[in-house]
Amino acid sequence: MKxxxxxxxxxxxxxxxxTAQAQVPFERILNAADEPQNxxxxxxxxxxxxxxxxxxxxxxxxxxxxxxxxxxxxxxxxWQSNPLVVDxxxxxxxxxxxxxxxxxxxxxxxxxxxxxxDERALVCCGANNRGVAILGNTVFMGTLDxxxxxxxxxxxxxxxxxxxxxxxxxxxxxMAPLVVKDKVIVGVGGGEFGIRGYVAAxxxxxxxxxxxxxxxxxxxxxxxxxxxxxxxxxxxxPVWITGxxxxxLNQTYWGVGNPGPDWNAGQRPGDNLxxxxxxxxxxxxxxxxxxxxxxxxxxxxxxSVQVPLLADIEWQGEARxxxxxxxxxxxxxxxxxxxxxxxxxEPYVRVNWSSGLDENGRPIPTPQPEGMPTxxxxxxxxxxxxxxxxxxxxxxxFSAWEDYATIYRAEESEYVPGRAFLGGxxxxxxxxxxxxxxxxxxxxxxNNWTNEVxxxxxxxxxxxxxEAVWEYNQFDVSDSGMLTTASDLLITGGREGYFHxxxxxxxxxxxxxxxxxxxxxxxxxxxxxGIQYVSIISGNSLFTFALKD
Amino acid sequence: xxxxxxxxxxxxQRQLLFVIFLFLAPALLQAQEVSDHQYSSEAIQAGLAIYxxxxxxxxxxxxxxxxxxxxxxxxxxxxxSDEDLRQVISxxxxxxxxxxxxxxxxxxxxxxxYIRAGFDPDGVAVRIGDPERGKVxxxxxxxxxxxxxxxxVGPRTAPDLSxxxxxxxxxxxxxxxxxxxxxxLPINRPVRLVTRNEETIVGRRLxxxxxxxxxxxxxxxxxxxxxSELVTYEVSERxxxxxxxxxxxxxxxxxxxxxxxxxxx
Numbered sequence: 001m002k003x004x005x006x007x008x009x010x011x012x013x014x015x016x017x018x019t020a021q022a023q024v025p026f027e028r029i030l031n032a033a034d035e036p037q038n039x040x041x042x043x044x045x046x047x048x049x050x051x052x053x054x055x056x057x058x059x060x061x062x063x064x065x066x067x068x069x070x071x072x073x074x075x076x077x078x079w080q081s082n083p084l085v086v087d088x089x090x091x092x093x094x095x096x097x098x099x100x101x102x103x104x105x106x107x108x109x110x111x112x113x114x115x116x117x118d119e120r121a122l123v124c125c126g127a128n129n130r131g132v133a134i135l136g137n138t139v140f141m142g143t144l145d146x147x148x149x150x151x152x153x154x155x156x157x158x159x160x161x162x163x164x165x166x167x168x169x170x171x172x173x174x175m176a177p178l179v180v181k182d183k184v185i186v187g188v189g190g191g192e193f194g195i196r197g198y199v200a201a202x203x204x205x206x207x208x209x210x211x212x213x214x215x216x217x218x219x220x221x222x223x224x225x226x227x228x229x230x231x232x233x234x235x236x237x238p239v240w241i242t243g244x245x246x247x248x249l250n251q252t253y254w255g256v257g258n259p260g261p262d263w264n265a266g267q268r269p270g271d272n273l274x275x276x277x278x279x280x281x282x283x284x285x286x287x288x289x290x291x292x293x294x295x296x297x298x299x300x301x302x303x304s305v306q307v308p309l310l311a312d313i314e315w316q317g318e319a320r321x322x323x324x325x326x327x328x329x330x331x332x333x334x335x336x337x338x339x340x341x342x343x344x345x346e347p348y349v350r351v352n353w354s355s356g357l358d359e360n361g362r363p364i365p366t367p368q369p370e371g372m373p374t375x376x377x378x379x380x381x382x383x384x385x386x387x388x389x390x391x392x393x394x395x396x397x398f399s400a401w402e403d404y405a406t407i408y409r410a411e412e413s414e415y416v417p418g419r420a421f422l423g424g425x426x427x428x429x430x431x432x433x434x435x436x437x438x439x440x441x442x443x444x445x446x447n448n449w450t451n452e453v454x455x456x457x458x459x460x461x462x463x464x465x466x467e468a469v470w471e472y473n474q475f476d477v478s479d480s481g482m483l484t485t486a487s488d489l490l491i492t493g494g495r496e497g498y499f500h501x502x503x504x505x506x507x508x509x510x511x512x513x514x515x516x517x518x519x520x521x522x523x524x525x526x527x528x529x530g531i532q533y534v535s536i537i538s539g540n541s542l543f544t545f546a547l548k549d
Numbered sequence: 550x551x552x553x554x555x556x557x558x559x560x561x562q563r564q565l566l567f568v569i570f571l572f573l574a575p576a577l578l579q580a581q582e583v584s585d586h587q588y589s590s591e592a593i594q595a596g597l598a599i600y601x602x603x604x605x606x607x608x609x610x611x612x613x614x615x616x617x618x619x620x621x622x623x624x625x626x627x628x629x630s631d632e633d634l635r636q637v638i639s640x641x642x643x644x645x646x647x648x649x650x651x652x653x654x655x656x657x658x659x660x661x662x663y664i665r666a667g668f669d670p671d672g673v674a675v676r677i678g679d680p681e682r683g684k685v686x687x688x689x690x691x692x693x694x695x696x697x698x699x700x701x702v703g704p705r706t707a708p709d710l711s712x713x714x715x716x717x718x719x720x721x722x723x724x725x726x727x728x729x730x731x732x733x734l735p736i737n738r739p740v741r742l743v744t745r746n747e748e749t750i751v752g753r754r755l756x757x758x759x760x761x762x763x764x765x766x767x768x769x770x771x772x773x774x775x776x777s778e779l780v781t782y783e784v785s786e787r788x789x790x791x792x793x794x795x796x797x798x799x800x801x802x803x804x805x806x807x808x809x810x811x812x813x814x
Contacts, residue, residue: 431735432732432733432734433721433724433732436736445756446736446756447736447756448735449735450757451757452735474758475757475758475759476759494759496758496759498758498760
C-alpha cells in the first residue's frame with residue numbers, strides 16, 4: 001500500500017516536472033529572441049548574433065555583480081564548451097565528451113553522461129568539445145571519435161548513437177550540432193590529417209542520415225577542377241564550428257577549414273574549393289546554393305571556421321540580408337547572404353600575404369620570401385571565437401590578434417590515412433632568438449612571451465565601412481567570444497583570465513574581475529525567477545554572476 | 550590604450566631589426582670567420598667529413614650510439630670544454646674503448662666544430678672554453694656576480710643563473726654577452742614606474758597583463774602594481790648590462806662556465 005502511494009506521488013511529481021519543463025520544439029528555437037531568459041542554441045539564435053534582449057544588468061549596476069556559483073571541471077585542458085540554458089536547466093559538455101545537466105540557479109548537477117571515445121580518436125589541437133544542441137526532449141553531442149549521440153534531456157539516458165565519420169582516418173566532431181526543423185546537422189574535423197570534409201544531417205528522432213554534402217567536390221561536380229590528380233581525396237576542408245540558418249531562404253551557412261596539407265600549397269595546385277570558404281546549403285537537402293572562397297590555395301592554415309553571423313540591416317542605404325565575417329586571413333567581409341555577393345572586404349590587422357582584394361573579393365596574393373614573416377600568423381587575425389553583433393549599435397565585435405606573425409616552412413608530405421598531413425611547419429616571429437612565443441592556448445600564469453610577440457585587440461567593427469569604431473587592447477592575445485545585451489553591455493574575457501564588461505557603444509571599461517584561467521569561449525546570459533545571470537568559463541571552472549541580492 | 554599603441558611602434562622597430570638580423574646572420578657568419586668566438590663554416594664542413602669517416606662507426610650518425618654520450622646534444626661523460634674534447638680525442642678514453650686519434654690540429658678543430666654545431670653543417674659552433682677560468686671571470690673581472698645569483702649566492706635583481714646551462718644554448722649565452730639587447734628575453738626587460746604618491750620604482754619585469762604588472766625592484770622586493778594607478782610606466786628596450794669587454798678567449802671560458810650551471814641535481 002505504502003509502495004503504491006509512493007509510486008503515485010512519484011508519478012505526480014514527474015508529471016508536474018514535465019509540465020514545468022516544456023519541450024523545445026523547432027518553433028521555440030526559430031523564435032529564440034522571444035525568450036531571452038533562455039540560451040537555446042550555440043550562438044544564441046539562428047542568426048548567431050549572441051545578442052541578448054536581457055537588460056537587468058546595465059552600465060549603472062554592473063559593479064554590483066557578484067559570484068553566485070562555480071562549477072569545477074574534473075578534466076584539465078582548454079574548456080571551450082558553450083552552455084545552453086532551457087527553463088532553468090543548463091546543459092554543457094566537459095572534455096572529452098561528457099554532458100552535464102546543471103541547475104542554473106545553484107550550479108548543482110542533475111545528471112552526467114559520459115561517452116567513452118574509441119582509443120583511435122585523433123584531433124590536432126586538444127580534446128575539445130564546444131557544446132550540445134537541443135530539440136524536443138533530446139540533447140545532441142558530437143564526439144571525438146566522430147559519432148553523434150542523442151540523450152534524453154530529462155535523465156541523460158542514451159537514445160541513439162550514429163557514426164558520422166571513420167575514426168581510423170582521423171575524422172572527429174568537436175562542434176556543437178545545429179538543429180534545423182527535424183534534423184541535426186554536424187560537420188567533421190580532421191583538417192590536419194588529410195580527411196575529405198563534409199556537412200551531414202541526421203533525423204533527430206532516429207539518427208538516420210538525411211543528407212551529406214562534401215566540402216570538396218568529387219569528379220564531375222562543379223569545382224572539382226580546382227584540384228589536381230587525387231589531391232581532392234585527402235584535401236582537408238573540415239567543418240568544426242556551428243553554422244547559422246536563415247528560415248526565409250531556408251539556407252544553412254557553414255565555414256570551411258583549411259586545405260591539406262596545411263602549409264605546402266604548391267603540393268595541391270588550384271583554388272582547392274571549397275576550403276577556406278563559406279557554403280550556403282539547403283536546410284532540407286544539403287544542396288549547395290552558393291559559396292564564397294576567402295583564401296584560394298591557402299598556404300597559411302587560414303581556416304574559415306568563423307561563425308557565419310547574419311544580420312538584416314540597412315547597408316549603405318539599402319535594406320540587405322548580409323553576412324558579417326572577420327576571417328582568420330586578416331580581412332573583414334560583408335557578403336549578401338541571399339547569393340553570396342561580395343559587398344565589402346577590408347584588412348583589420350596587418351596583412352602581408354595579400355596586397356588587397358579585387359572587385360569580387362578575391363585576394364591578390366603577395367607570398368613572402370622564404371624565411372620572412374607572414375602577417376597574420378598561423379592562428380590568424382582571429383579564429384573560431386564567436387563574434388557578436390548588436391542591432392542597437394550596429395557594430396560587429398570580435399577578438400583579433402595584433403602584431404602576430406609566423407615564418408612558414410613548406411615541405412612535401414605524403415598522405416597516410418589517419419596520420420598528420422601538414423606539409424611543413426612554422427615558427428612564430430619572436431623579438432629575441434629562442435624567446436617564448438604564443439601557443440595555441442595558455443598554460444602558464446606568467447606571460448613570458450609578452451605583447452612583443454602579439455597582443456589582443458577587441459574590435460568594434462562598423463559593417464558599413466569595414467573600419468573599427470573603437471578597439472580595446474589587451475596585453476596578451478584573446479580567444480574569447482563576445483556577448484552583447486540590450487543594455488549596451490559587451491561582455492567578454494581573455495587568455496589572461498580577466499572577465500571584463502565594456503560599454504558596447506564606446507569601449508569604456510565598466511567592470512573587470514580576475515577569474516584566473518584562460519577564457520576560451522564566449523559568455524552566455526539567461527534569466528531564472530526574474531534574475532539575470534551571466535556564465536563564463538575561465539580555466540577549468542564555469543563562473544556564474546548576477547547582481548547582489 | 551595609449552600604452553599599447555606606444556609599445557607597438559617600438560616593437561615594430563625592434564622586430565624589423567630582428568628580421569634584418571635573421572637575414573644578415575648567414576652573411577655575418579661568413580664575415581666572422583676571423584672571429585675567435587666561433588668556428589668557421591669551413592671548419593664545420595670539414596668536421597662533417599672527418600666525423601663520418603672516423604667517428605660515426607662507433608658514435609653513430611647522430612652521435613648517440615655510445616651509452617651516456619650524445620655528441621650532437623653536447624652530452625659527454627667527462628669533457629666539458631673544447632680543450633677537454635681535444636684531450637679525449639687525442640689521448641683516447643675509457644680504458645681504450647675510445648681509441649686515441651692522431652689528427653692534425655685543423656682536423657681536430659673541425660671535428661669539435663661539427664659537434665658544437667649540433668651536427669648541422671650549416672649551423673653555428675660556439676667556442677667553449679675552460680669552466681674553471683670562466684668561474685673566476687664570472688666572479689671577478691666579468692662583473693657578472695654583481696647582479697646575478699648562482700646557487701644561493703649573489704643578488705636577485707638580475708635573473709638567477711643557477712640553471713642557465715640547461716635553459717640556454719651556447720649560441721644564446723654568447724649572444725647575451727656580446728649583444729645583450731638582442732638576446733634579452735622580453736619578459737626580463739628593466740622597467741621604471743612612478744606611482745601617484747611620487748615613488749619611483751626601478752626593477753625587472755616578472756609578469757604583466759592588461760591591468761597589472763609584477764616586478765622585482767632594486768631592493769629585491771616583489772611588487773605588484775595596477776597600471777591605471779601609475780603616473781609613468783616605462784619598459785626599457787635595453788638590457789641592464791653593457792656588451793662585454795672581455796676578450797674572445799675569456800668569453801669562451803665564461804660560456805664554458807655558464808654551461809656547467811645545471812641547477813639542483
